[in-house]
Amino acid sequence: MIHETGPGRRLPPLNALRSFEAAARHLSFTRAAVELHVTQAAISHQVRVLEDHLGVRLFRRRGRALSLNEAGQALLPGLQEAFDRIEESAKKVHPGHDERVLTVTVQPSFAGAWLISRLPRFAERHPGIDVKLSASHDRVDLMRGDFDVGVRFGPGAWPGELRVDRLMDEDLFPVCSPALLERGPPLERPEDLRYHTLLHDDHVVDWRMWLLAAGVSGIDTARGPMLNFSDLVLQSAAAGHGVALARSVLAARYLASGELVRPFEFSLPGKYAYYVVSAAAKANQPKVRKFREWILEVSREDAVHEAAVVDALRADPATPRDGGK
């Protein structure tokens, strides 16, 4: 009665075809679901959509036994060739590009103190993405394309066409072992630091600046050992060797476990922060976007959570929430 041609193609629902192909290959909705990282119900729905669209059943369902009926058998081979062709074409377009592998570069201190323990959560949420984490001090140029995304500590402004999102701010405050606090010389106010060994690391962290900000003078900041890595300084402090000036992100796990405590509240906001960084050209790739969104979300959640834990510990330092050392 009413006519509307439209010269284009008449393709069945493509996502339903993908589910059907997987289901037909496995002869199992459940296994197809595993392959496609969805639930069995999703496959069931999609196959049904395709069957409704075509107006034919494609499977013979007899309880547990699943098999292709005639229509299904007619459909499958051509479909598989078609999908092969698509895979092949897609590979041709950008060889060496793998949308499943995400390469991430971070500093070792951040990897150990923060990222490693959280990465499993990412793998769980995005089982289709395979993270390759590179922890290294080497300055990596994200613009050169060696890595998809990085976490950098710094002022937040880098040259080049980058997408930069602030991840976490960094505060500086002294930490020491609970034993030192209980049994060492008094350590109630910043001034008391003069009776303690100060542990130094050779990076950003600077006792002089902190003491100045805390309004304390006359303490010799040349005293005490200097260690190469931030984490070693914290370990040393946890072992009771002295008081370290900690960066909040790196110290968080020691504070949470009770291995380190903060003798005083005062903390100096660091001038640097952690940023998620990626080349602008890559920033919108799904795998990159998912990582960025995930890490920003986790850092937000954890900030809330850790603040609560730290508060609890401060209220009752004798019973650390976790096993401790």
Place this chain on the structure above:
Amino acid sequence: MIHETGPGRRLPPLNALRSFEAAARHLSFTRAAVELHVTQAAISHQVRVLEDHLGVRLFRRRGRALSLNEAGQALLPGLQEAFDRIEESAKKVHPGHDERVLTVTVQPSFAGAWLISRLPRFAERHPGIDVKLSASHDRVDLMRGDFDVGVRFGPGAWPGELRVDRLMDEDLFPVCSPALLERGPPLERPEDLRYHTLLHDDHVVDWRMWLLAAGVSGIDTARGPMLNFSDLVLQSAAAGHGVALARSVLAARYLASGELVRPFEFSLPGKYAYYVVSAAAKANQPKVRKFREWILEVSREDAVHEAAVVDALRADPATPRDGGK
């Protein structure tokens, strides 16, 4: 660091591929949008999704001029072959099945009085579906697969595996031309019908039953002409030849235009109703579902609307809302 293989395929987003293919074929997002019955923005988004996924641009956009770049040229041919293959396979599965053509069977009276004027709305909402309407008195067996869907007037219970939805109830009431009401013998109560010519059709409608229900006796229902089609009876009434016993659905358009009026309010609920019917096996096909949902929705809306119009006319019969005859 974390590894998760998954032996399956690695296909790009399939719907994005469809948009790309159409856009590449037309070398125009706008024309691709027309073909796929979506907006230009949708194509733009989908192409972008594909480009992000693959990590390469596929088009060269230079203002108005759109062309495939190297990557796009590498992708297109294989993709088209793949889509050809899919179309071919889908056709093989169910030849003679066309998901764009919907065959509908109704009685001529319903087609003319109700469906024809509303069908354009359906075409507008679902431009991808091409309705083939068959108006015929022949009893058609929907189970035999000759038609996808039908509208049937009857008791609502038919044999066979059918999906049946009640569409509209049918009331019986007398109608006549406004001229007859003004200038003819009085016609204020059902009793006054004795001074008028009764128009009969040979179908369901029966003056005897109506008069009985209205509590009037002693009127000779054998008087007056009998016509073959319900609509002819109404036309005859509109021409002032007498009073017809109308079925509400069929009379609605005459009432709306003012060509017919109801001399009294009393109406007898018909024992039959209109139903949307299709074979259970076809009832979930997208084209069938869309038609069913549409017709049910329209009938609901129109019921509300027409009730309002009829009320308005009853309040002021001299100024029909529509042009009239």
Place this chain on the structure above:
DNA sequence: CCTTTTACATTAGTTTTTCTAATGATCCAT
């Protein structure tokens, strides 16, 4: 040139589709 037209891009918000979790039904093996 300047204006208008045409076409793609972008944004925010809505709609539609897809997916999940829970549960049910069925078949098979023990």
Place this chain on the structure above:
DNA sequence: ATGGATCATTAGAAAAACTAATGTAAAAGG
């Protein structure tokens, strides 16, 4: 029979796709 495995169904949540409005840039027309 009973338990385990598998697909189906349902309602509701999450994600994807789409639209409308608007922006931007290049080409075409005066």
